[in-house]
Amino acid sequence: MSTPPARPLPYRVGFGEDAHRLAPGRPLVLGGVTIPGAEHGAVAHSDGDAALHALADALLSGLALGDIGQYFPDTAAEWQGMDSRLILARALALVRERGYAPGNVALVITLDRPKLGPLRAEIARSLAALLGLPESDVGVSFKTSEGLAPAHVQARATVLLLRAAGEP
Ligand SMILES: Nc1ccn([C@@H]2O[C@H](COP(=O)(O)O)[C@@H](O)[C@H]2O)c(=O)n1
Ligand SMILES: C[C@@]1(CO)OP(=O)(O)OP(=O)(O)OC[C@H]1O
Secondary structure, three states: OOOOOOOOOOEEEEEEEEEEEEEEOOOOEEOOEEOOOOOEEEOOOOOOOHHHHHHHHHHHHHOOOOOHHHHOOOOOHHHOOOOOHHHHHHHHHHHHHOOEEEEEEEEEEEOOOOOOHHHHHHHHHHHHHHHOOOHHHEEEEEEOOOOOOOOEEEEEEEEEEEEOOOOO
16 A cells, blocks of 8 residues: 655644444444453454554554554455454554554443443553553543444544654
């Protein structure tokens, strides 16, 4: 996929989002964490981790590198049930190859149930490890849809990309 070389800006900002319908009898995975006791999980080709999909798209968008569907088509049998941590790792590699690295990230997950607040630290720790960031640079927020979309999980992410030291 040919993309024009990024201008060597010292900072770049990216934004991504993802949503999945929820259905009973499947796990709910968010930020690489399987949510204990969740009665509904994401309907998806992969493991349906909307938080990692939003973060991966945020990384890609900061350098105009398209979106995750271009790298992992949801029609390809090889990605059926895939661990979305591989998607985030690929987006991170593409960003790093171009001389950038995440500075900090902000993630909002919209989910009516279950309450994710008790898992905030675990989710932030998981994301920090996947991104190679301190937890203090990983902002994780939770919202409900106020009953508008109870069978739906959505995530939105913003990332600040920093030009790596020593890059020309
Ligand atoms: N799955 C969720 C959703 C929300 N929270 C917490 O509830 C607060 C209120 O959410 P509203 O959408 O009604 O504003 C929110 O600020 C979160 O702290 C949660 O823990 N898990
Ligand atoms: C992750 C991929 C590929 O399995 O599919 P889904 O798991 O359905 O997720 P979505 O964000 O709808 O599309 C992106 C695809 O790359």
